[in-house]
Amino acid sequence: MERDGPRRAGPAHDDPGSMHVAKAERTAETRERILAAACEVIAEVGFEKIRMRMVAEHAGVSTALLHYHFENRERLFAEAMTHSFGQTGTELERDADTVPASVILARILHNMLPTDPELRQDWRLWQELWVRALRDETAQKLAVDLYDQLHTWLARAIRRGIDAGEFADCDVDEVCTLLLSLSDGFGIRLMLDDPKIDLAAAQAAVWRAVAGTLGVPDTFPEI
Structure with missing residues (x-):
């Protein structure tokens, strides 16, 4: 049929x-x-x-x-x-080929501080991880691994600036370690709502600490 x-x-x-x-x-x-x-x-x-x-x-x-x-x-x-961790800053390098390396680095540093509600949530998770890492070997390994990834993220941005002639040649690993340490320290105080520090002051202080080494102006870039 x-x-x-x-x-x-x-x-x-x-x-x-x-x-x-x-x-x-x-x-x-x-x-x-x-x-x-x-x-x-x-x-x-x-x-x-x-x-x-x-x-x-x-x-x-x-x-x-x-x-x-x-x-x-x-x-x-x-x-x-x-x-x-994977959700944080995935879009920060979207135009890395068209904006100065200092802007990309500033974006990363901005996102490494509790600058908005989502990042404050991330920071609370980080603080939970720190506490667990003191007692739990698995948590400790996870924390170290995530710090390694942050270090690599920063290093990539800095090396891009050096290769482009925007940053002075420097010990990249040393600069990354300093930036991570400063971001942690200021981030904790911001999470505590310490009245002696605010976001603008924290970002300015972190940037000034490495501006001379990178050979860039010591004013935090517009991002």
């Missing part, structure tokens, strides 16, 4: 390949939602008080599904820290 028209393709979920892709996308979206929720809850109540149920409720998933993705809260904490 002849059909009235051409046979239409079945829905995409009938195709095994499409089903696999859709499932992978749903899994990735669920993990993303859980990790975002974990970052918010840990920053709000602290790791010691967090319960898996709290994260599940905040993410809008079942506790069973949460445990499917993360076997325990230690694993969830580590993944949440890595997630938070």
Whole structure:
């Protein structure tokens, strides 16, 4: 019997390949939602008080599904820290080929301080990690690894400036270590709302500390 028209393709979920892709996308979206929720809850109540149920409720998933993705809260904490770190500053170097290296470096330094609500949340997570790293070897290794990544991020920006002739040749690792240390110190005081320091003063002090070494003006660049 002849059909009235051409046979239409079945829905995409009938195709095994499409089903696999859709499932992978749903899994990735669920993990993303859980990790975002974990970052918010840990920053709000602290790791010691967090319960898996709290994260599940905040993410809008079942506790069973949460445990499917993360076997325990230690694993969830580590993944949440890595997630938070990965979300920070991903767009800062979007126009690195068209703006001065000093602007890129200033953007990075700006994002290494608690300059907005999202970064203040990141800072609360960092502070939780510092406390755990004093007692837990896994947390200590994670903290050192994340600092290594920050060091590499800074070093790449500084070397780009040296290669472009914008920065003076210098000991890049030494400058990065100084910048990380200063950012941590000023960041803690900003998180404490210390009345003796504000964001502008912190950024200016961090920049002045390395401006002479880099051979650039000691005024924090417009970003």
